[in-house]
Amino acid sequence: MIKTGVTNGITDVSGLRVGAAHDADVRTGVTVVLPDTRAIAAVDVRGGGTGSRELELLSADGTVDAVDALVLSGGSAFGLAAADGVAGWLAENGRGFPVGDMRVPLVPTAILFDLLNGGDKAGFSGSADDALPYRALARQAVLEAGDTIGNGNVGAGYGAVTTGHDGRKLKGGQGTASFVIDGGITIGALAAVNAVGSVVANEAGQFWAGPIEQADEFGGRGGPAQIEVLDHPLNKYGDLAESANTTLVVVATDAALDQRQARRVAMMAQAGLARSIRPVFSPMDGDVVFALSTGIHAVDDVRHVAQIGMLAADCVTRAVARGIYHAQALDDVWESYGQAYPIHDGR
């Protein structure tokens, strides 16, 4: 029996907390996933234009298999500074990879581009990098990290923007979802959606994710029987910025995965992006999936890993749709899902 967890969020996974902070004027934000202790992690990159820090560390031939935190941030490459804020807090608390009597915090980070979303971006062209909010936002997110996390204009998804089925402008966001297998292993996903592609399949506003929806968690419009529009303009900002999109994901489980297994779960979880966004993995996106294991429940065999990966993909699918469903418009350019796809009488 598989069912949604208590909070229907990545925080249902034991052994981790999640924090989020945003700057409403700049229209940007940071999300931090903070395991209670160093946790096995892996990453899988599918986008063509990724912005990241400490991803090479997690490569298949790397030496390290555990991390102190994962960070998703707005701010494009500027947002990579968010890791500094988390690393500082970790160092103050004596946490990190042990090297002699030092501790080096390992904080893999990925960013999304939210520099053309209408916020106040004056700080990005100044010479004082202290003008940028990412370190402070990251520290705030860590300090406020807890056992629940909302959906919509939250954390890294605060300033995110995306498109509808015909390319119409749509507010992006951050969503989360979970599944629990038989009261045992829990699997959760967190997704910050800033994709050039669409999470919506048709004019009726049906999410691609519809067939996997649980208990009307993103509006209950069901999956699309047939899509009407095959093409997509693929130009969220007009022709201003091509490679300025991405969907950032963390999947987590309390199953005790080794890094090879975690990488497989990350790879399988990418299927959840494909099932919720079209197109995806484009050269103009920077799609990244992290997988984190807090190592509580034993895993039996490869079939068990495959089941976890299958459900991780489903959680990603649901998290993507929930992020968009709950996002609110910050202006009249990037409409909310409810504004862009109102429910019509008689439908």
Place this chain on the structure above:
Amino acid sequence: MIKTGVTNGITDVSGLRVGAAHDADVRTGVTVVLPDTRAIAAVDVRGGGTGSRELELLSADGTVDAVDALVLSGGSAFGLAAADGVAGWLAENGRGFPVGDMRVPLVPTAILFDLLNGGDKAGFSGSADDALPYRALARQAVLEAGDTIGNGNVGAGYGAVTTGHDGRKLKGGQGTASFVIDGGITIGALAAVNAVGSVVANEAGQFWAGPIEQADEFGGRGGPAQIEVLDHPLNKYGDLAESANTTLVVVATDAALDQRQARRVAMMAQAGLARSIRPVFSPMDGDVVFALSTGIHAVDDVRHVAQIGMLAADCVTRAVARGIYHAQALDDVWESYGQAYPIHDGR
């Protein structure tokens, strides 16, 4: 305007032919994609248990960017011998990578596991490797290569098997589909489906691929509004063989892609597997997507590449469903789609 090509197959792409051959007693087969001249190729692997030959050649830091043919074969690792049959024919015809006055045929190949499908597998445990049919089948496929290719029990998909939404046994197969953009660029896909996951979403027999279906090309049952069964037993052969599944894909286009662009198209096309099979990319699958460019129409920019990748993914989605829809049962163990999911009155 995007529409289905004339044959709705990968053969709609100018500059290539496709051949298929099978051995009905052994229940196995081979598919060869044969460009008229050496063509740009790339590959992307997502499965955990891939069987392949000459894939490293196509890696991002490889020297070679074009191939003489691509081969998909049954026979698990034994089937890699199919490349010999194609290479022999190419050498006889003076085709291959030029090295001095020699020509070395480059024939990247991937296999699927069809050794437990009920066929006569006596030759696989004998000492005489000539007892195996793969070289001969590959040569036959090349000699018969033409401008059309069928769906169902064809080529590498002849002996393929897969599962239904609740894990029920289902005959696999090979399918193909195409799209043409505005009378210009053509994109096609060919998929041999031997997945542990299911292409069917529910008891009503709706394909995951349903929302992308064109003109009832795989039965017209539409996409699933909601799936009923979240779990999947992930044991196609009982517990006999874990890592014995895969979906092999070739996408092709007459757009003039360089290898980096072709790799991106292959990566985007993987989304088509995710949209047509659940779960996918599992540690028990060997999912591979090749991308081939016959280089006729110029490509403008990254957005154009993204559009080609988007439609390549759609063609993969449709090819997967068409392969299963048209496959016929070879015995009463692995039922055809029509047998396993009959249309009920009043549905």
